[in-house]
Amino acid sequence: MTGFIADRLVLFGATGDLSKRMLLPSLAALDADGLLDPHLEIIGTARGEMDDGAFRSFARESLEQFLPADRRGGMATFLNRLSYQALDATTIEGFDALARKVGKPEHGTAIFLSTAPSLFEPTIQGLKASGLAGGNVRIGLEKPLGTDLASSKVINDAVATAFPEHRIFRIDHYLGKETVQNLLALRFANILFEPLWNAQHIAHVQITVAETVGLESRVAYYDDSGALRDMVQNHMLQLLALTAMEVPVSYDSTNVRDEKVKVLRALRKVHAADTVTGQYRAGAVGGAAVPGYDDELGKPSNTETFVAIKAHIDNWRWKGVPFYLRTGKRLPRRTTEIIIQFRDVPHSIFSGRIARLQPNRLVIGIQPAENITMSVMAKVPGLDRGGIGLRPVPLDIAMPEAFSGPQRRIAYERLLLDLIEGNQTLFVRRDEVEAQWEWIDAIRAGWEEHAQECKTYTAGSWGPSAAIALAERDGVTWHE
Numbered sequence: 001m002t003g004f005i006a007d008r009l010v011l012f013g014a015t016g017d018l019s020k021r022m023l024l025p026s027l028a029a030l031d032a033d034g035l036l037d038p039h040l041e042i043i044g045t046a047r048g049e050m051d052d053g054a055f056r057s058f059a060r061e062s063l064e065q066f067l068p069a070d071r072r073g074g075m076a077t078f079l080n081r082l083s084y085q086a087l088d089a090t091t092i093e094g095f096d097a098l099a100r101k102v103g104k105p106e107h108g109t110a111i112f113l114s115t116a117p118s119l120f121e122p123t124i125q126g127l128k129a130s131g132l133a134g135g136n137v138r139i140g141l142e143k144p145l146g147t148d149l150a151s152s153k154v155i156n157d158a159v160a161t162a163f164p165e166h167r168i169f170r171i172d173h174y175l176g177k178e179t180v181q182n183l184l185a186l187r188f189a190n191i192l193f194e195p196l197w198n199a200q201h202i203a204h205v206q207i208t209v210a211e212t213v214g215l216e217s218r219v220a221y222y223d224d225s226g227a228l229r230d231m232v233q234n235h236m237l238q239l240l241a242l243t244a245m246e247v248p249v250s251y252d253s254t255n256v257r258d259e260k261v262k263v264l265r266a267l268r269k270v271h272a273a274d275t276v277t278g279q280y281r282a283g284a285v286g287g288a289a290v291p292g293y294d295d296e297l298g299k300p301s302n303t304e305t306f307v308a309i310k311a312h313i314d315n316w317r318w319k320g321v322p323f324y325l326r327t328g329k330r331l332p333r334r335t336t337e338i339i340i341q342f343r344d345v346p347h348s349i350f351s352g353r354i355a356r357l358q359p360n361r362l363v364i365g366i367q368p369a370e371n372i373t374m375s376v377m378a379k380v381p382g383l384d385r386g387g388i389g390l391r392p393v394p395l396d397i398a399m400p401e402a403f404s405g406p407q408r409r410i411a412y413e414r415l416l417l418d419l420i421e422g423n424q425t426l427f428v429r430r431d432e433v434e435a436q437w438e439w440i441d442a443i444r445a446g447w448e449e450h451a452q453e454c455k456t457y458t459a460g461s462w463g464p465s466a467a468i469a470l471a472e473r474d475g476v477t478w479h480e
């Protein structure tokens with residue numbers, strides 16, 4: 001942890017969807033648990049005119065809708081922390097009024113910026129001009145931070161004119177998820193896995209982030225973005241980096257991020273033939289009929305709502321180990337998981353009833369199930385007169401059962417608290433973001449060069465059949 005604990009929190013985009021669903025509920029939940037400093041004041045800002053009372057009513061409605069009833073204790077105290085300042089980010093005067101509203105914090109200010117990309121630069125200018133970018137201010141940046149390496153550099157350069165890197169907190173909300181952090185505990189707090197965590201013992205890795213939702217209300221954003229930029233560039237590459245990185249010197253922001261960025265830089269350029277893009281058509285998800293992407297959009301489009309990639313990390317540890325990544329909307333169920341497929345034993349001493357031993361497989365369930373399952377071979381009980389019988393059985397750790405006491409928290413609770421307190425470990429550093437974009441841009445350039453067309457898939461299926469073929473031509477089956 002560095003520096004001050006902020007006693008002002010300024011939420012840009014305070015009346016937006018993220019604020020309503022995630023930020024306000026997370027802050028209220030932290031408050032209910034006594035985790036917010038009693039002096040912390042929260043100032044919401046957005047373009048629309050409203051007074052403090054109206055913003056509090058907006059917040060109350062959000063909490064009633066998105067915060068479980070058993071976490072709403074102390075809602076009145078929380079609402080009392082809130083005030084509001086309308087702001088047109090394109091004019092400096094607006095920022096002066098905001099600065100007056102923020103007043104003189106005793107320790108410092110944390111800003112959470114989730115704003116349209118076109119408003120980034122004027123917002124940073126406004127913050128600078130109105131004195132809201134001094135040494136006692138840190139800034140959290142929500143995606144999308146650009147649409148490619150060049151535009152992300154423009155944003156990062158603009159922010160850097162006002163804030164040094166140690167006061168910039170780039171958010172990837174997957175890093176706030178308990179189970180994502182648990183990946184590091186699993187790998188580095190146990191002796192069991194690390195000696196086997198390499199090309200010698202691991203045949204391949206799969207990372208799946210499957211969603212059942214479609215476009216929701218984000219038509220314009222999503223059609224310009226697509227699954228590669230919306231999910232792979234950030235969340236999936238962070239999962240990959242945490243899975244593949246070397247042991248950091250210690251669990252702190254510099255050491256963890258130093259190791260992650262090395263993985264991102266070692267990602268091999270992907271050939272278009274090692275990717276599959278898809279777009280859903282009308283189908284059924286969870287028993288309900290849903291329209292196709294083009295119907296929802298109201299026009300034809302080549303934006304991918306599904307992408308599968310076969311990736312490689314060119315370093316000593318992972319030489320020759322494919323990492324299969326896939327993500328998509330309108331898939332059959334919501335699941336995020338990482339599969340570590342171990343290799344066969346070098347020689348089987350068993351013969352007879354079983355033809356082939358099944359190699360061990362570790363399944364790390366990130367969401368919704370927080371399960372870690374290791375499949376191991378075991379003897380089937382019996383006299384084995386025709387040869388020993390073996391079968392894979394799961395060794396299961398269900399995290400909610402193992403830890404039934406501690407409260408499960410929304411990812412943003414952790415991240416907002418870290419922003420307020422100044423802990424950067426779970427935030428993405430500039431060099432990571434740029435390495436991510438570099439790899440993603442090359443994939444998109446390959447698609448353009450080969451005029452890659454999206455394949456279609458029926459909503460409620462696991463994506464285009466070409467995605468299955470992508471793995472199967474290596475003898476690999478996606479874990480389902």
Ligand code: BG6
Nearest residue numbers: 143173211213230231235336367
């Ligand atoms: C966001 C993407 O970053 O992550 C969304 O923009 C996606 O398209 C969301 O739905 C998924 O987050 P989670 O936490 O629900 O897995």
